[in-house]
Amino acid sequence: MNYTIIKDTQTLAQVCEKARLADVIMLDTEFVRTRTYHPQLGLIQLFDGEQLVLIDPLEIDDMDAFSELLKDQSVMKILHACGEDLEVFQHSFGCIPNPMIDTQLMAAFLGHGLSTGFASLVNEYLSVELDKSESRADWLARPLTDKQLDYAAADVYYLLPLYQQLLAKVEDKGWLTAVQQESNLLISKRLKTSDPELAYLDIKGAWTLDPEQLAILKVIAKWRLLEAQKRDLALNFVVKEANVLEICRLKMASLKQMNEAGFDHREIRRHGNTLIEMVKQGLDTPQSEWPDKITRLMDNPAYKQLFKRLKDEVKTVSETTGLATEFLASKKQLNQFITWVWMRNRSEEKLPDVMRDWRKNILGDVLNGKMD
Template sequence: MNYQFITTNTALEDVCKAASEVSQIALDTEFVRIRTYYPHLGLIQMYDGKQISLIDPLTITEWTPFVELLTNPTVLKYLHAGSEDLEVFSHQFGCVPTPMIDTQVVAAFLGYPISCGFATLVEKYEHIALDKSESRTDWLARPLTEKQCQYASGDVFYLLPLAKKLIAQAQEAGYMDAIVDECEMIAERRQETVSPELAYRDIGNAWQLRGQQLACLKMLAEWRLNQARARDMALNFVVREEHLWSVARYLPTSLAELDALSLSGQEIRCHGRRLLDFVAKAKQIKDEDCPEPIGNLIEQPNYKKAFKAIKTVIQEVSEGQRYNPELLASRRQINQLLNIHWKIKTGEPELLSRWRKALLAEKITAILAQYP
């Protein structure tokens, strides 16, 4: 495949101008995220139907033309399995590709597995076997090898013809409105960020803690998330989640007690005194000022019955509408619905919004009324 490697601001402006004049483009990214909180962008691939462009984020400094292209309402952007790419774009540029269609989502509506891989679809529709051996290489190293560049090019070169065929099938089946709706929801979800003061609610087994324990966990989790973001470190490389919980659970008062809780030597050396300070502060908080206990979904008396009843409805609707049941409602989405229904969490249930609402709302609302 022929490609151009874009390393200057001027060259980027030229390719973005050319891409803005077509109706659709294919996009992909390569990034590295091993010990960091944020993904580190190593390459952006773009294909406008005429030219493959490999854009080097390590040398370009002026991204305005690319951001304008990402948000250009007249240019449709295709991604495949683009959830992580959306996170990369959101972090790097403060926006996501709009409008956007994820061909993995389109394939799911057509009956393929929810996480159907790009290579699988390319082989079926384009009769090309893609070499995936470069997928885990270091995309931050320079220079990139020719094999890396060919691999990266293939991820966008075959995406446009694949999208054309998938979209034709989806249009014929009448799925396009739902597909657009689903892709918009995915994009919105990927732009959501965790509020530091609520980070404690995402800690495993937080529901087991009460009073000052939960107050301590709240402070610890907020501090850890702020540290991770400020230092660009994966959360568990600041302090492991299970260690954070143990500190909150047992409220140790010395470094020796931290060691007895199996915290690592590095965690104790770097953060031991700070952790003990949080424990001391938590012990000064009155019970009435501590966070409310966190509900545990699976401990709800009617959880299994409600879940089973909703799954039955999902199965019936999916068979009648010819949807993959997992596409119509994942386990995560059913749990989200029940968490919100029983006021364990807040938000709008995905199963009762957008394209799913017309299919599911009436029957699911009737089920929820049986389990107040």
């Protein structure tokens, strides 16, 4: 396994120009995401069947040639479990690999669990044991060790033969179009931008608050999201989610209350007065503008029995298709479907996953029939 490390703009341009002549290329990234809102890119791996390169984005000033490769419609990009990689590309280059196929999704169409790891598939299909000990390494530190570089290169070197085997099997079973549809669905989900006005709905436990408390939460959650994005800081490093909920529940009006609740002193010192002002702002919100009380599906008396009935249908389809139940329809996707029927009157503009693309014919129409 021979690879080249790319550290300058000119060599990168030459590599990308050659890669754009290939039908498919293998891509992967190494990044760090501990305290930051956005993933911090440390390394890019690229393999086009001939040239295997490790691109160092910390050394290269102009990455335009790589961005153009990502956007080149004539080159299919292959990645594995690429959800976070898509975020990395979008944040770092303002674009994503397109067109793209995820080999983890290909494996799911062959009966593997949705979260089957790369090393497990390489072992099963290529009989190669990969060393994954560097997966938690610091990819922003320099110099990178030989062990890190070998680990990173292997991720795209073995991705090519794995993809080729999976492709043959997926085509044989007639799932290739579905694989592309599912890859596109993954893209649309991972790149959906967060609406600050709706950030309060993402706070766990928001359903426990009454409308007045939700008015406070809406103000604080919006500020917290914008602050995290501005400072590139993970949300809980701005203000812990549990603390946000407690502030709203008690309508905290003093730093003393925050101290007594056991909040981190640094959090109080940095944001305490701001949070108190936002509590006041929330309390000043006219009642007509308070958010509606959040209702949970599980609080509906009919929910438990309905969910079980739908789950049984998913299991039946799983047995006939060979696809894992959680891949056909996860709990979240079933709840999305129930919400679509109960609260959105089966809106054609807001179709749930099970009523779109490949899932509709083999599962969605069956589930829809069980709702009448």
